[in-house]
Amino acid sequence: MKSIAHLSPNPEPFWSRSQLHPASPIPPRQQLSLGLIGPGRVGNALLNQLRSNQLRLIERTGVQLRLHGVASSKKMWMYETDAMQQWHPGNESHPVDLEAFVRHMRSAGTQVMLIDCTASDVVVEHYEQWMQNGIHIVTPNKLAGSGPLDRWQRIQRAGNSAHFRQEATVCAGLPVVQTLRDFIDTGDELLSIEGMFSGTLAWLCHHYDGSRSFSALLRDAHALAYTEPDPREDLSGMDVARKLIILAREAGLSMSLDDVQVQNLVPDRLGEVSTESFFSNMEELDAMMAEKLAEARAQGGILRHVGRLDSKGHGSVGLCILPPEHTFAHTSATDNVIQFDTHRYHDNPMKIQGPGAGPEVTAGGIFADLLRIASSLPRQ
Numbered sequence: 001m002k003s004i005a006h007l008s009p010n011p012e013p014f015w016s017r018s019q020l021h022p023a024s025p026i027p028p029r030q031q032l033s034l035g036l037i038g039p040g041r042v043g044n045a046l047l048n049q050l051r052s053n054q055l056r057l058i059e060r061t062g063v064q065l066r067l068h069g070v071a072s073s074k075k076m077w078m079y080e081t082d083a084m085q086q087w088h089p090g091n092e093s094h095p096v097d098l099e100a101f102v103r104h105m106r107s108a109g110t111q112v113m114l115i116d117c118t119a120s121d122v123v124v125e126h127y128e129q130w131m132q133n134g135i136h137i138v139t140p141n142k143l144a145g146s147g148p149l150d151r152w153q154r155i156q157r158a159g160n161s162a163h164f165r166q167e168a169t170v171c172a173g174l175p176v177v178q179t180l181r182d183f184i185d186t187g188d189e190l191l192s193i194e195g196m197f198s199g200t201l202a203w204l205c206h207h208y209d210g211s212r213s214f215s216a217l218l219r220d221a222h223a224l225a226y227t228e229p230d231p232r233e234d235l236s237g238m239d240v241a242r243k244l245i246i247l248a249r250e251a252g253l254s255m256s257l258d259d260v261q262v263q264n265l266v267p268d269r270l271g272e273v274s275t276e277s278f279f280s281n282m283e284e285l286d287a288m289m290a291e292k293l294a295e296a297r298a299q300g301g302i303l304r305h306v307g308r309l310d311s312k313g314h315g316s317v318g319l320c321i322l323p324p325e326h327t328f329a330h331t332s333a334t335d336n337v338i339q340f341d342t343h344r345y346h347d348n349p350m351k352i353q354g355p356g357a358g359p360e361v362t363a364g365g366i367f368a369d370l371l372r373i374a375s376s377l378p379r380q
C-alpha cells in the first residue's frame with residue numbers, strides 16, 4: 001500500500017476514548033470484513049466516518065470493522081489485512097472484476113459485508129448470489145428496492161442467508177425505512193405514508209410565490225446544486241416514485257413503479273431534448289406552474305410536491321394543493337418530511353423531518369445500517 005504518509009490524522013472527537021473506557025476496553029467480539037463498491041461522494045464520506053470511528057467502535061461495542069477491498073467502475077483495490085486507515089485511490093490497483101473482488105472478500109473473514117455506493121444496476125444484479133453466499137449487503141442504491149419486482153423478491157428470499165439493508169435509499173440518513181420496519185415488526189398497522197421526498201421540489205415549491213417565474217427559481221436551484229445535473233430527473237417525479245416503491249415493499253406490498261401515478265412536470269416537448277436545450281427552453285414550464293399556483297390560491301391553499309402511499313397499494317407523486325396550516329407548509333430549505341399514519345399514530349401521525357440528501361448524512365444512514373447488522377450477528 002502506498003500514500004500512507006500524507007493521510008491526515010483523525011481529529012480528536014469531543015469525547016475522549018480514555019474518558020469512555022479508561023481501564024478495560026472490550027476485546028473485539030465481532031469482526032466484519034468490509035468491501036466498498038463505489039468510492040464516490042457517498043462512498044468517500046462513509047470511509048471517512050468509518051476511519052474516524054474505527055477505534056471507538058472496538059472500544060464501545062467490540063465490533064471491529066476491517067476494510068479489505070474497494071471497487072470503482074474501472075479499478076479495484078484488494079488487501080489481505082485491514083486497510084481502513086490506509087486506503088487511497090493512489091494505492092496499487094487492478095482492473096475491476098467483481099467476481100474476483102467478491103472471491104477475495106469471501107476469503108477475508110467469516111462475516112463479510114459489501115457496501116454498494118453506486119447507482120449501478122450491474123452491481124445490483126449480483127446481490128442475490130452474494131447473499132446466498134452469506135455476504136451481507138448495505139446500500140443507498142435505489143435500484144434493488146425499486147427495480148423489477150421478481151428480482152426484489154429473490155433478494156428477499158436470499159435474506160435467509162445474509163442481511164440486506166437500504167435505509168439511505170429513502171431520505172438519506174433520516175430513519176424512515178427503519179421506522180417503517182419497526183411499525184411492521186411490532187404489529188402496528190400502516191394506513192398511509194405521505195411526504196415531501198424531494199428536497200429540490202420542496203425548495204422550489206416553498207419559494208414559488210409568483211414574484212419570480214418557476215424557471216428562474218429552477219435556475220437558482222441548479223446554481224445552488226440543489227437539483228440533479230439535469231433537473232428533469234427531479235421534475236419527472238420518478239426518483240420520488242422509486243422511494244415510494246421501496247417503502248411499499250418494505251411494508252410488504254408487492255408494488256412496482258408502474259403502480260404509482262406519477263405527474264411529470266416536464267412538458268412532453270422538453271422530455272427528449274438535450275440537457276443544454278432543456279436549459280434554453282425552461283420557460284416552457286412557467287405557464288403550467290403559474291396555472292397551478294393560481295389554482296392553489298383560488299382555493300386558499302399552498303402548492304407542494306407530495307408522494308403518497310396507502311395500505312391498499314395506491315401510490316401517487318405530484319403537485320398537491322394543501323391547506324396553509326398543513327405540516328408540509330412549514331418546512332425549511334430542502335428538508336424532506338415524511339408523515340406516517342398508522343393504527344397507533346392515527347390522531348397525531350408520526351413525522352420525520354430533516355435533510356434528505358448530501359454525502360455526509362447519506363453515509364451516516366449507511367453506517368447505522370452496517371452497525372445494526374453487526375449487532376445482530378453471533379459473537380465470534
Ligand SMILES: NC(=O)c1ccc[n+]([C@@H]2O[C@H](COP(=O)([O-])OP(=O)(O)OC[C@H]3O[C@@H](n4cnc5c(N)ncnc54)[C@H](OP(=O)(O)O)[C@@H]3O)[C@@H](O)[C@H]2O)c1
Nearest residue numbers: 038039040041042072073117118119120140141357358359
Ligand atoms: N449523493 C447523495 O446525496 C445521495 C443521497 C441518497 C442516496 N444516494 C445514492 O448513493 C449512491 C452513490 O451516490 P454518489 O453521489 O456517491 O455517486 P457518485 O459520486 O457518482 O459515485 C458513484 C460511484 O460508483 C462507482 N461505480 C459506478 N458504476 C460502478 C460499477 N458498475 N462497479 C463499481 N463501481 C461503480 C463510481 O466509480 P467511477 O468513479 O469509476 O465511475 C463511483 O465511485 C447512488 O445510488 C445515489 O442514488 C446519494
